[in-house]
Amino acid sequence: MIVKSAEFVTSASIPSQYPSAVLPEIAFAGRSNVGKSSLINALLNRRHLVKTSSTPGRTRLINFFMINKAVIFVDLPGYGYAKVPMRLRKNWGPMVETYLSKRNTLKAVVLIIDIRRIPGSEEFSLIQWLSHMDIPWVPVLTKADKLPKTKQLKQQRSIGKALSVEENELILFSARTKKGKENVWKTLERFIGNLPPNDDGLLPTGEI
Numbered sequence: 639m640i641v642k643s644a645e646f647v648t649s650a651s652i653p654s655q656y657p658s659a660v661l662p663e664i665a666f667a668g669r670s671n672v673g674k675s676s677l678i679n680a681l682l683n684r685r686h687l688v689k690t691s692s693t694p695g696r697t698r699l700i701n702f703f704m705i706n707k708a709v710i711f712v713d714l715p716g717y718g719y720a721k722v723p724m725r726l727r728k729n730w731g732p733m734v735e736t737y738l739s740k741r742n743t744l745k746a747v748v749l750i751i752d753i754r755r756i757p758g759s760e761e762f763s764l765i766q767w768l769s770h771m772d773i774p775w776v777p778v779l780t781k782a783d784k785l786p787k788t789k790q791l792k793q794q795r796s797i798g799k800a801l802s803v804e805e806n807e808l809i810l811f812s813a814r815t816k817k818g819k820e821n822v823w824k825t826l827e828r829f830i831g832n833l834p835p836n837d838d839g840l841l842p843t844g845e846i
Contacts, residue, residue, distance in 0.1 A: 639823055639830075642706050644682040649699040651733050657702050659743040662830050663710040667734075667764060668750030670716030673780035676813035677750060678703070678711055681822060688713055700737055709830050712737070712744075717760050739771060745829040746774040748822075753779040753793050753810065757800050765801065776809070776825050777801065783812040 650656050668674045675688040682705065701713040714734050738744065747768055751757055768775045779797060782790050790810055798805035809825065811818035 639706070639827060641682050644684055644687055644703060644705050646687065647702040647704050647710070649701050651699055653736060653740060656700075656737070656741070657704075657710065659741065661704070661708060661710050661743065662745045663702075663712050663741060663743045664745060664826055664829065665712040665714055665738070665747045666750060667714045667747055668716060668780075669752070669755075669760065672716065672750045672752050673813060674713065674716060674750050677748075677778065677780055677811060677822075678713060680811075680813045680816060680819055682711075700733065710743075717764075735767075738768070738773065744773065746776055746826070748776045748778055748826075750778050750780055751797060753782050753790065753797070754784060756796060761801075774829060776822075777803065777807065778809045778811050778818070778822060780811050780813070782810040782817055783814045 647657050648655065666674050666678055678688045679685060682703075687703065688701070698715055700715070703711045703713070705711060714737070717734075738747070749761065749764065751761065765775060777797075779794065785793065794805045794808050794810060798808055801808075809818050809821045811822060
């Protein structure tokens with residue numbers, strides 16, 4: 639997809655704060671500090687649209703971004719970071735689950751995994767939940783540039799085995815080199831389709 643416009647729409651914690659369910663949505667999920675914001679920025683050819691931070695756990699709301707007035711990217715809070723206060727961590731689960739289970743315009747979830755880490759219980763629980771809800775998920779292995787090519791392939795095989803998916807289904811990505819960017823877009827376009835944008839591009843809030 640050629641990105642002509644990309645803009646922040648709103649942040650939300652409850653359904654009444656979501657944009658209207660008009661455009662197809664792609665959600666991005668992953669552990670804190672996995673490179674989620676950098677992935678989204680790279681896909682949109684923007685450096686600072688989605689705020690990045692060296693401190694994990696900074697994304698604490700569900701953030702919506704409108705692309706070409708035709709599709710919405712949804713940045714979900716990162717999970718699995720113990721230093722985030724327990725009160726916030728307890729809120730995140732229900733907040734994200736509510737979005738995933740009730741958003742009828744959600745087309746797929748990009749599951750982001752640091753290529754240097756083997757998936758853990760959080761990833762397996764999310765995959766199981768998405769499969770139960772019949773929500774497609776796209777595995778993307780970020781920070782590929784942190785490993786030499788031989789180790790990239792070794793980790794790709796190991797992660798594929800852990801997730802019980804073919805290794806060629808795992809997209810290797812690097813925000814620094816843009817490796818895998820086109821593959822991510824090609825995969826997402828299968829779910830987005832070729833829907834025309836709204837005439838005015840407006841997304842009033844308050845509807846699910």
